[in-house]
Amino acid sequence: MPAEKGKWKMSEQKKETILVTGTSGGIGYPVAKRLAEEQHQQPSYNVVGFDRKAPSYPSPSAECLHVDLTKEKSLRRGLQAIRDLHGDRIASVIHLAAYDDFSGAASPLYDKVTVQGTRQLLQLLQEEDFNVEQFIFCPGSRSLYTMSSYQRRLAA
Template sequence: MTQPSDPSIQKDVILVTGSSGLIGSAVVHKLGLLNTVIGFDRAGPPYPPEEAVCITADMTDKASIEQALAEVRERFGNRIASVVHLAAYYDFSGEPSPLYENLTVQGTKHLLEALQSFEVEQFIFSSSNLIYKPTTPGHPLDENAPLDPAWDYPKSKVETENVIHQQRGQIPTVILRIAGAYNEMGHSVPVVHQIQRIYERTLTSHFYSGDTASGNAYVHIDDVVDAIRLTIEQHHQLAPETVFNIGEAKPVSYGEIQETTGQVLYGTDWTTIELPKLLAKAGAYAQDLVGDPFIKPWMIERADDHYELNIDKAKQQLNWQPRYTLMTTLPTIIKNLQAHPDLWYKVNGLELPSELQ
């Protein structure tokens, strides 16, 4: 085994892919004080936090992955306590992209192949609750629930979970099926767009093409980081292959977000009318002709989908449970929009309307 040249190898070495991303940065901050954290990321900004040793790695390029791991071996030795694999492609528009295959699926395959010559004690993969077949209120989904990914993003997660099973070799693996992540500035794509429509008083903010009582599972980014930390700390007690749901047990409905947003912004409930799907689709297609609205025709088909998670396994085996809820955090998200609209729009990747500039 190559001898490490860096004295910090006395700490556990943790490799984080996608280390400059929203969750990746938070993981680096959390783990960087007590561990040697190596951040794999693309060249150029944004960069991983300063707590990480940054190594350039293009996860779509097998040779780049192998070269980056060769640098890890040279500087830190052959033992890696945990690989936290967060790098993946995500586009909520639903548009197809070769990056789902090249980055999420094949990138994971090449990474696992290159890790076989290391002493890897654990490989953690961030999957999604959206891989499940939707359920109905009061019937939470556990880790054995049927899978039915509806669009390219969750489909790529299912394919990658299968790749991990096939390619892991002797590396113990943990798959975290993570709910929609948010923090006090928003960051959850459907939530921030819903708030944006009400804030701007758009006509579409008053209409919905599904059951407003249907909801989704969410989880605060700090709770995701805690789940990853606990998964690493307890890796010796976990099965060689295991899966955990990571999310809040109580889903949040479209109607609840509408009502809370209206109350915080304007002191009144926001009138919401449920539209027939055919009419909603026609409206969405018409909007597509004149711009690039967030509501796409394919989303209308999924408007009734309900995701509710059973998190008992994570509670029992990881001693994890969420400390936050979206419903208690939502007023803070909205108040941050009111206080700093320029910043809120920027961090959520939204274009500030001319009348608000």
């Protein structure tokens, strides 16, 4: 039986949704691509990507939406698209959208994108009553490759 407009099929409703932000970045792109490839082989979840740039990869198993986390209206539209397509349950938000600068200098873009964008994403997920099971935050590649002072002492 075909789904009514604005409704989803029962089988689609049961699929988990994974939201990946920053899907055109150096970390977000491979994460979203890998999830989409796995999804294509064994459909068990919906992969949705948010990025302020156009979709980086054409994939029949993922949806990449043009969403700017620093703009409330854009973020609300993206979240509404998820709700319309997949409901209000998100199994995992993999939040990789961030401004990364290796210079070490203070940057207003870091605050705008990484701090304020993250705050707004969390706030709107709560305001819009999304049921989020897991929120993973990796603010840029520096967080993956920079050693802590403790790690540097151990390595010395």
